[in-house]
Amino acid sequence: IQDLSINLQSFSAYVSLIQGQAFVLSLFPGEEQIVMFDMILTDTIPYNTLLPFKILASDSKYNWKKTWNTRTGLIYEDWESGGFLKFPWMRTGNVLWEISQNPVYERSFSASSGQPGDSKQSTLTISYEVMMEDSISFYYKTSTEANYDFLEFYIDNQLKGKWSGLRDWKYISYYVPAGQHSFRWKYQKDIFSSAGEDMVWIDYIRLPFFFLPLINAGEDKWVCYSVDSVFMNATAQYQQSILWTTKGDGYFNYPRILNPAYFPGPNDRSNGEVKLSIKASNALATVSDTMLLHFVQPPISPQAMQAIPDAYCTDRAESIQLLAQVHETDSLFWYSFDYTQIPGQGSPLAVEPFIESGWIYAVTKNSCGFSSFDSLYIQVKPLPTINLGADTSVCKTQVLLLDAGENQKEYLWSNGSVNRFLSIDSSFFEQND
Structure with missing residues (x-):
C-alpha cells in the first residue's frame, strides 16, 4: 500500500481533535505502523461517558472505515x-x-x-x-x-x-x-x-466500571435570620454513606442522613450566610457538593412608590406602570382599592388603567413574612361635559351669551376663542342662520 491517508472523526462535543489526519508513505504485507492523533477532552466530561469515533483510511485503490466507542474514566x-x-x-x-x-x-x-x-x-x-x-x-x-x-x-x-x-x-x-x-x-x-x-x-x-456516587446538595436557600432550624433537600444515588459538614458554627442533628436539619449558630446569622457541604461515598469513590444557606432580615416596606401616570382622564390611558424600590431578597406584590391582588408582581409592573380614583397598595415578602403596606393615590378624572342649553331663537339685533361652564381647565370654541364665555351678536346673521 502506497500513500495511505488516515482520518479520525469524533462525534462527541467533549472531544476536540487537534490533529485528525495522518499519512503512511508505504505499508508492506505483514507490516504494522502506529499512527498518532492529538485530541483534547473537556474538563467537564462526566465519568463513564461514551465517546464514538470513526476512522477512515484510503489509498489510490481502496477505502477502509471502522467505527468504535470508548468510555471515559479508566479505572x-x-x-x-x-x-x-x-x-x-x-x-x-x-x-x-x-x-x-x-x-x-x-x-x-x-x-x-x-x-x-x-x-x-x-x-x-x-x-x-x-x-x-x-x-x-x-x-x-x-x-x-x-x-x-x-x-x-x-x-x-x-x-x-x-x-x-x-x-x-x-x-x-x-x-x-x-x-x-x-x-x-x-x-x-x-x-x-x-x-x-x-x-x-x-x-x-x-478494573471494571463501578457506580460513581451521585450527589446534589440542593439549591441555595434563603431563610429568615431568626429561624430555629432548616431541613436539607439533597438527593443522592449509588452511595453507601453520607456526611454533612458546615463551614460555620451551627450543627446538623443527624449529619449522616441525606436530609437532616441544620441548626444555625450565631456567627452564621451575623455573617448572613454559611456554606454547607455533603459527601457521598461507596466502596470505591467519594464525591461532594455544596450549597449556601442565606439569612435574611424582615422585609422592608416598598419605597419610592410611583404610578406613571398617577392622574389621567377616563379612557385616555393605555396602561399604568407601577414602580417601587425593594430589597433584592424581597418579593413585591400589588393590591387594588379593595385589597384584591393585582395580577403579576415586581417593579415595574404594567397594569390596565383603573376606571375610578382610589388607593393602590404594595407589600413586600421574604422568608420572614410580609412587610407593612404602603400606598399611593391614583386619580381618574371624568371627561369634561358642556351644556350650552337648548336650541333657541333670538331677534335680529339681540346679543346671546353662551357659557361653557366653570371648573374646566381649557376652553376652545369653534371660532378660536379660548374663553369660558362666548358672546354672539345676532345682527351679523341672516334670518334662519
Whole structure:
C-alpha cells in the first residue's frame, strides 16, 4: 500500500481533535505502523461517558472505515500510591501482600504476595458493584515451583486462571457481567518445597466500571435570620454513606442522613450566610457538593412608590406602570382599592388603567413574612361635559351669551376663542342662520 491517508472523526462535543489526519508513505504485507492523533477532552466530561469515533483510511485503490466507542474514566490500580489505600483492598492469609519496587511492570511499584510458607496462602481481594458489562485485566509475574505453587485468580469464588513456574510479565483479561462481584488474587503453596523467589506479582490492574456516587446538595436557600432550624433537600444515588459538614458554627442533628436539619449558630446569622457541604461515598469513590444557606432580615416596606401616570382622564390611558424600590431578597406584590391582588408582581409592573380614583397598595415578602403596606393615590378624572342649553331663537339685533361652564381647565370654541364665555351678536346673521 502506497500513500495511505488516515482520518479520525469524533462525534462527541467533549472531544476536540487537534490533529485528525495522518499519512503512511508505504505499508508492506505483514507490516504494522502506529499512527498518532492529538485530541483534547473537556474538563467537564462526566465519568463513564461514551465517546464514538470513526476512522477512515484510503489509498489510490481502496477505502477502509471502522467505527468504535470508548468510555471515559479508566479505572486502574498501578500501586503508584505506594500502598493499598487507593481502593478498598482486603489483605488476608498467612502473609499479607506488600508493595514492591522490584520487579515492576511499569513505573515504580507493583504488588507482591510475600512468601507464605508450605501449605499456606496470601490473598488480595476487592469487592464492589460493577456498573455494566465490562472486563478486568492485569499483568502478572511468577517465580514459583512449577505445577505446585500457583498464583490463582478468582471472580466470585470461581477460579478463572492459575499460573506457576518462572514467568515474566504476562497480560490476561476476563469478562465481567454487571452486578456485585469480588475479585481475588491468591498465592497458594503446596505442602513442601519451593523454587525461584517463591513469590508472585501483579501490576496495572484495569478494573471494571463501578457506580460513581451521585450527589446534589440542593439549591441555595434563603431563610429568615431568626429561624430555629432548616431541613436539607439533597438527593443522592449509588452511595453507601453520607456526611454533612458546615463551614460555620451551627450543627446538623443527624449529619449522616441525606436530609437532616441544620441548626444555625450565631456567627452564621451575623455573617448572613454559611456554606454547607455533603459527601457521598461507596466502596470505591467519594464525591461532594455544596450549597449556601442565606439569612435574611424582615422585609422592608416598598419605597419610592410611583404610578406613571398617577392622574389621567377616563379612557385616555393605555396602561399604568407601577414602580417601587425593594430589597433584592424581597418579593413585591400589588393590591387594588379593595385589597384584591393585582395580577403579576415586581417593579415595574404594567397594569390596565383603573376606571375610578382610589388607593393602590404594595407589600413586600421574604422568608420572614410580609412587610407593612404602603400606598399611593391614583386619580381618574371624568371627561369634561358642556351644556350650552337648548336650541333657541333670538331677534335680529339681540346679543346671546353662551357659557361653557366653570371648573374646566381649557376652553376652545369653534371660532378660536379660548374663553369660558362666548358672546354672539345676532345682527351679523341672516334670518334662519
